[in-house]
Structure formats: structure tokens, C-alpha cells
Amino acid sequence: MTRVLVPVEILEGESVAAGLMDLLGTVDVTVLGYHVLPEQTPPDQAREQYEERAVSALEDVADEFRAAGGATEPRLVFTHDRQQTVDRVADEVGARAYAINGATGEVERLLVPLSGDVAVDRVLGFVADLVGNRDIAVTLFLASASEGAGERLERAASRLREAGIETTTEHVLAGDPFDALVEAVPDHDAIVMGQAAPSLSAFLFGDEAERLAAASVGPVLVVRSVEGLDG
């Protein structure tokens, strides 16, 4: 079964948009309630003080997810390092993707960028499982001027159409790929993208998925490039 990790900053009152919960209704969800501490504070010390509140807030979020349809399992972590916690828990539960929270209403159209060095098969497989037989349309987006890019895009689209998903394509030939992607965001309710390999630009400007989430305001599902063992 496909599993998605949804990290929630549980003690900061972060809530998950109803649209995202519905979108994830076809998959198993691990809600990761986390609380980040400054290094002066041992996680154990914070737990002593906040555990009760955090457990009850997390249980509320998990209940909402269950009401939206998917099997849901909560995890609560006190940490100094958010990214390390997300990666570890995603590995442990064998999550195929993790969510970056964002505001959205009912999801009717997904934007799926295939630009760059992402594992297209993994992303398409995940999109097919996520959409299932629901009435959600997909735009496949590719910003590349390289030879054969158009054919690659069409092959990907026909694969989704075979799975019964209404699919359109958008091929951008010029300009900055990231800017073009941000321009494509309106009219879409959520984004599904592949996790990019660590790169110089990610180091300098921040992770592309995080930047896209910030620029688009809506939720982003990041399909992980490596999966942990099931467990």
C-alpha cells in the first residue's frame, strides 16, 4: 500500500487543509507531529512538559485524516532537526512521498513537473495510485529544450491516460525552468513532484520543493527518491 508522510508542527497549531486530507484519502497516511527545540533544550526535557498537549493535538489531526478515508497512524517526535526527523520516519514507515503543507480547497487538478533529474517512473506510479479512480485531472509539465523532451512528455502522458486519468501536457522551451513552473501553478490545487538529488543550487537557494511550496502557497507532495524498507 502506498504511504505518505505528513509532517505537522503540532504545538504551533498547524492544521492540515481539508483538501489535502481528501486528496490523501486513497493512501495510508503517517501523521508526523513534531516539535523543534533549540539546542539548549534536551528533547526529553521538552517532552516532559509538552507531551500531553502534543499527543492530544496529534490525535485530533489523525482523527480528521481517518474521517477523510485513509488508514492513519500518528507519530510524535521531539527533535533538534526537522529534516533529519522527516527522513528517518519516512524511511522507517516506508513512505513513498512526504507532504509539504499548504492551503487548498477541494483538489480537482494536479500539477506534476517532470523537469530535471527526477525518477519519472516513480512519480507517475505514485500519481496513478494517488488519483485512483477519482475525477482528478493532471497537468504534466516539462521545461526543457533538449531533443526528445516532447516525446518523453507524451509517453508519460499516455501512461497516465492508460490508467484512466485525464491528462494534459505543458511543454516550455525557453526561460528559467523554475519561474516557468511557478507561472504554471495557477488553476492547479496541488503539486506532485520528484525529490531532486542534492545539488549546488539546492544548497544555495534551498530545496526546490520547499521553494515551490512557498511560491505556490498550495500543498506539495514530494515523491522520495529512495524508500526505506517496509516497516
Place this chain on the structure above:
Amino acid sequence: MDEASGQNIDGEAPVAETVVETEGATVTENAELERTLGLSGGLAIGIGTMIGAGIFVFPGLAAGRAGPAAAASFAIGAVIALLVALPASELATAMPKSGGGYYFISRGLGALAGAVVGLSLWFGLVFATAFYLVGFGFYAVDALGLAGVAAGEGLVIPIALLVGAGFTVLNVTGTENAAKLQNGVVALLLAILGVFLTFGVLDAVGVVGRPTAPERFAPFGPFPVLSTAALVFTSYLGFAQVATVAGEMKAPGRNLPLAMVGSVLVVGVLYVATIFVATSAIGSEALGRLGETAMVEVGGELLGPAGALAIVFGGLLATMSSANASVLSTSRAIYAVSKDALLPRRASRINLRYGTPHVALGLAGGPILALTATGQVEILAEVASFLHLVMYGLMCVALIALRRDEPEWYDPDFRVPGYPAVPVVGAVASFALIGFMQRLSQVVGLAIMAATAGWYFYYAGDVKLKGAL
């Protein structure tokens, strides 16, 4: 496994629960506690705590007392530290919990020994931090001197107090992650020292520079070598601070022993080399006359004004890094005893606005400032060593006690080589070193231990912790 039991006079009981330790987290019933410190972070805590004192404050004081044989005093300290770091590593991998030495001793030897060590560790760290801050004050005055501002030694204490208060406030309010900064500071210090020592050793053996007249190695005989070892032992206290963050280390079975033993080896070699270079460059008599910031003169002698500047800069960074790392360890030490109901639970409250343990940080910062105001470098250093050495000796005893009657839960990933010789010699050497300290330091140290024992009987005499994981 035994259960922790009893209550303190406020009616609080030790927090007891069953947890599962994995490589990446401590898993409790409802929550996981992420382990986020790697090997480099552990080494940065160990080396960063130790390097300030041994290299930047002690060379002058030590050479004045023991002559060129001060290098031997540092070597003796390193051997004792290593004899303790090995048993401490075994205990830490068996019990990878915050609290370090306190935790091992309270579980291995019981609540009374634990309370004395835990509360003494608090004061030991407070004395050590005050010592680092006074060292910082001396370097700050030298830095002002280089900048052309004639600031007398009268400014040493005010500057130290200001910086000490600043750290306390910063640690309460600052929520930026400073761990990376600490790693950078340690790397920078090692680079400065690497250049300095390479040049200094070449100079000392006569490859470069002008020849220096040889001195008698131990002009004052063997006793000052040992009493100097007791004084400079403060330079090795940092490895135990690694154990206070044991609960936050990734893959603790591997990283804890490497960080503790590795940091002792690294700084031990650096210390001995530094003293060798310093006594060769300007002679032990001149070093002794120059006192706390003698290394600046050594840097100037070897590499000119740039060398002096580099040493002043290094001294400021190193004493600051030692002081800050110790303030953080103090707060964790207080948390560990308050979790076991040996101090009121409110000592470990967390500030709602900043998420920092403001009460524990205040319980560290307040006494630190009071002690800094005394400005007694040698007494501060020796009392800090005294209180740590008691803990070190008892850690070795706790190891022997646990090994003789191994409980079911005792399953360390790392076992001391050369058992039982290493912990036995470690314990004897730790206690023996205390005997070489000044009388005043011994009296203050014993008084603090007696007071902590009195506190235990008054406040938490019913609390039992032996064998309760």
C-alpha cells in the same frame, strides 16, 4: 530491573518508564526523541570545551610551577583522563542518557552517591565556567592592548562578568542553532594551532629560527610536576561533557566512545606539543612571569605580531567556546538530577516563549557570575577539577560494581579493554590527583560534597535509584 522509588519532600517522584533506544531516536510510549548529534558534533563539544584552558590559559601558570616538565604534567593529566574516558565510554554506551556521569553513578552505586555527584557536577561545571570566563577576561584585555587601548588588569573581571551574563541571556533567548558555529570555531582553532605548532616544533628542534639555550627539564623536582598536573587537569574536563549529551547522540554505541576517547587524545597531544613549543620558544621562567596570557608572547616570538594576534584571537574564541559549552552542560546536569526528584521539578521548566530551559540556565549563570567575581584562576580551576575527579573516580567504581554483578539490562556496545586494571587504576589515579591540590581547593571541594550529601538527606532521602534504568 529495579524500579526507581521514593519521593522528595515536595512529593515528586523520579520519572520512571521503559524506553527503547535505537540508533536514531529514543522511543518512549507516546513520543520519540530524535538523536541529532553526530560524531563531529560530539568531538566539537569535547574538544571545544577542553581547548580553551589547556592551551590558552595554563601554559604560563604551569611552566612557572614545574618548568619545562609542565609538558609532563599535561601528559599525566592526559593519561588519567584516558583511563577514565574508557570506562566512561562503556557506561555511556550501556546507558546513553542525558546526565552522563551522574546517571551512571546513581544507577550503579545508588541515590546518595548519585546526588553527591550530580549536584557536585553542577558546581564543578560552574567553577570550570567561571575559570574559563576569567581566562577570557585576560585575553580580552590583551586584545584591547593590541588594539592600542591600554586597559589594565583591573578590567579582566568586569569583562568576564559581562560576557558571562551575556552568554546566560543568549542561551535563554537565542533559539538559532549555534551547533554549526561551534563546529566551525573548533575547526578554526585547530587550524590556527596546527600552523602555530608546526612552526613552533620546527623552531624548537632548530630547523628554523635561532637556537635556544636548553633548560633543565624539571628544575623544581618531581612534586611540582604532580601538583601542576592536579592544577591543569581542568584542561581535560570536556570529555565528560560529551556524556551529558549522550541521550542526543546518533548511533551512541559507536559515536560516544569515539568522541570521548578521541577528544582526549586530540587535546592531549596538542597540550603537550604546545607546552614543549612554549618552553622552547621563550623559556619556562619568562612564561611563568607572563601568567595567563603567556601564549601571546610565544606567538609573537615565533611569528611576529601576526602570531601574537592569531593567539589573542584564538584565545578569545577558545575560552568563549569552553564557557558556552559548559553553560549548556550545566543546564543538562541540572535537568538530570531534577528529573530524578533530587532537585525540585521546576528546575527543569522550559520557557514558553523561547523553548529554552530558563530556570536551569539561570541556576548555572547566577553562581557562575558570583564565582567569576572572585577572579581566583587557580582555585576555580582546582575546585572544578576536584569535583570532576570525584565523579571520574566513582564512575570507575560504578563500572566495577556493575561488571561484578552484571544486571540483565547491562549490555554496553563498547567494553573497556584491560578490565579490571583500567578502571581500578583510573579510580586510584583520579582520587590520588586530588591529594596534590592546594589545601584551600580541597577544603572548598569537600565542603561542597558535604553540602550536597546534606541536601540529599534533607530533601530526597527516600529516593532510591540504584539499578533503575
